[in-house]
Amino acid sequence: MRFELTEEQKMVVEMARDFAEKEIAPTVEYDDEHHLYRPEITKKMAELGLLGFAIKEEYGGNGMGFMEGVLAFEEISAVHAAWRLPLNMQAWGPAYTIQRYGTEKQKQEFIEKFVTAEYTGSFAITEPNSGSDVVSMNTTAVDKGDYFELNGQKMWISNGHVTDWGLVYAMTDKAARYKGMTCFLVNYKWEGVTANPIHTKFGLHAAPTSEVVFENVKVPKEYVLGQVGQGFPICMWQLNNTRLGCALAGVGIALASLRASIQYANERTQFGKKIGAYQLIQEQIVEIHLLHHAARMACLEAGYLKDHNLPNQLQTSTAKLAAAHAAVTGANLCMKIHGSYGYSTEYPCGRLLRDAKSMEILEGTSNIQTGIIAGILLGDAPNRSTNDV
Known part of the structure; x- marks a missing residue:
């Protein structure tokens, strides 16, 4: 696994970050307050090819894999975690599962329509x-x-x-x-x-x-x-893919918590110094960084293994569990660093913490991920690959 991004991967990160900042960021707080879903954002994602990761080009895919999907949707989730959803509901859920288990007629009928967001999926x-x-x-x-x-x-x-x-x-x-x-x-x-x-x-x-x-x-x-x-093995196979997409929301929340904490620590003054100069604040920021970095690397490893059809269930559940922990702990520390302002809707801390808690539940709870990981480590279950039923 290479740690240096290719030029194509760098372009994917830049494109996703630019898209999120221009299309999602301006209405984040309004959308959260009013429970507003914007279908046009999913359409724009599709136009940029952001819903085609791991989908074959013959079915409308973008020619890239899980690794690139991880890189793109970390950036999108860092702006608003709710918007990692189309990756799973369009690509890694319905489209990718049909690509694996569907008849050729089903593949022709459905996959490209999910990738282009002509069909909204679930x-x-x-x-x-x-x-x-x-x-x-x-x-x-x-x-x-x-x-x-x-x-x-x-x-x-x-x-x-x-x-x-x-x-x-x-x-x-x-x-x-x-x-x-x-x-x-x-x-x-x-x-x-x-x-x-x-x-x-x-x-x-x-x-x-x-x-x-x-x-x-x-x-x-x-x-x-x-x-x-055959539904149970299909369901488990699908969840082993969509759990990686879910983990990206957690990684994005941790990254957003880190960015917000660094910015606030460099702006807020107490006792004549920027609060970032105090060791306790530094320790909290470093902890967010460590958790984010570990979860991010776990997601990249799982994506790499999936792209190479290597055993990855252990790594996927590890990524999901690590990302949930990074999101909840990171958002909580972010609120602490912001003090009273962290409790205000003027800052994103409250939204980040509310969104983070879902990561411990969605698409397999943290308890379930712990059980999967333990079972594989103790030899009670195999570490399955993307090609396994």
């Missing part, structure tokens, strides 16, 4: 009573001959009420548990699909989140992704 796994225990989900899909009848309720679904097409995981054989789950491609405009926005979130206010209900939804069999009963 994936629906979590339910009101089923989070970490995926196979306990109650959403069912019953074989009716020419189609499957989908019934159930999903909860905390990112992009739910703005979705055109999304991946939906359901049980086709509840008794078979891990071998009884199937993944479907579902049009959210079909009869029987209802998506209701959730407005009570603690953070990530600019990222749309929903409850989605399926009532007797007819899903033609051509929209089964992979094989019937």
Whole structure:
């Protein structure tokens, strides 16, 4: 793994930073306060090729891999963590999973439309009573001959009420548990699909989140992704990719906390000196830096391994866990450094801390990541690669 960026990678970083500063930064606080999602930003990301990382060029991809996606979305997340969402909802969730498991017809029909944001995407796994225990989900899909009848309720679904097409995981054989789950491609405009926005979130206010209900939804069999009963391994494979995208939000929050803390420490004067001259403030800034750097390097390593089809589940879960810790600790220290002003909406500390807490929950809690890491380290499970089912 090279530590020096290529010229192409440097251009990706510069482009992403410039995009975030021009298109996202001007309305960050307003969007957060008003829970405002701006679909035009996703469209502009697509126009710049920011939703094509790890997608083959024949399906509309940008010719670059996970590494470049890590570099780009760290910069975007540092401006507003909510905007790492399109990377997962368009590219590393639906598009990349279809690229791996879809029929050629499905690939031709869907992948480029997700990459160009013609379709707004999502994936629906979590339910009101089923989070970490995926196979306990109650959403069912019953074989009716020419189609499957989908019934159930999903909860905390990112992009739910703005979705055109999304991946939906359901049980086709509840008794078979891990071998009884199937993944479907579902049009959210079909009869029987209802998506209701959730407005009570603690953070990530600019990222749309929903409850989605399926009532007797007819899903033609051509929209089964992979094989019937293959949904659990597909789900785990997909999460091993989207968890890296989720980790980038944490890395971005840590970077934003570091930048804000350095700026404030160089401006604020107490007892006749800039507060950055005091050792306790220096120690806090250095801790944010260390956590950010460790999480960032973990993400880059996971991206590199994915690009080279090498075992990476250990590294991906490590990146997710490290990024969550860096985000929460970094944002908390940022608030401390700002003192009373950190508690004010005049500064970004409160938003950073609210957004950071989600990193310990989304797409596999920190407890789940700890379990995955421990299982691999202790020899109870293999360290799977991108090509493994």
